[in-house]
């Protein structure tokens with residue numbers, strides 16, 4: 569990161585990883601932190617290798633608030649949101665949970681954390697997978713209440729129509745390594761990530777890695793890391809017909825606004 573002039577936000581997914589992220593950001597100059605409870609942990613018993621211990625500590629909004637207030641390096645609440653992706657696969661939900669109840673549980677916990685973000689004036693980092701319609705509904709309701717939250721839809725990969733709906737709600741779109749992948753043959757030309765990146769308003773565009781996942785071409789398939797954001801930047805610059813330096817400058821400025829942070 570230092571070598572390539574990259575700064576980053578470590579993103580929490582559970583109580584333990586939120587706390588660890590803040591501790592890391594406190595120790596490392598170019599790192600900030602987001603704290604939050606990921607929807608997968610609300611409704612499944614899965615934890616990945618970087619989250620060991622997550623299942624031992626249940627979701628606790630008061631505890632999250634404490635972590636969020638424990639350091640000035642915390643600039644966002646996230647990643648939080650809705651993830652219905654695994655609901656159709658057997659054995660991936662908590663025992664006894666119905667799909668209907670699982671959706672309700674995720675929505676409730678998302679809204680509680682969104683309220684915390686509003687209370688503490690932190691940006692919302694939103695994770696959405698196979699749940700765009702419900703997320704748009706929840707965000708519309710938040711906006712209808714007059715909530716002026718700064719909202720980042722991270723790892724955006726949906727259609728242009730969905731992009732447009734998020735943009736109309738004032739959201740930023742976080743674009744990661746997937747933009748460097750060849751689109752699926754079934755994707756309509758107007759819905760490829762490249763085409764969305766090309767026509768969306770430049771001032772709402774953010775670049776991200778989602779490390780350790782989804783490493784961009786030419787390092788696709790390896791363990792992703794923040795420094796690889798430069799490959800995303802190079803690709804997006806080409807798509808938008810801009811210089812690399814120019815896209816870096818603009819998206820850095822966008823992120824400063826999105827996170828109300830000087831970086």
Ligand SMILES: [Zn+2]
Pocket residue numbers: 647695696722723
């Ligand atoms: Zn995510």
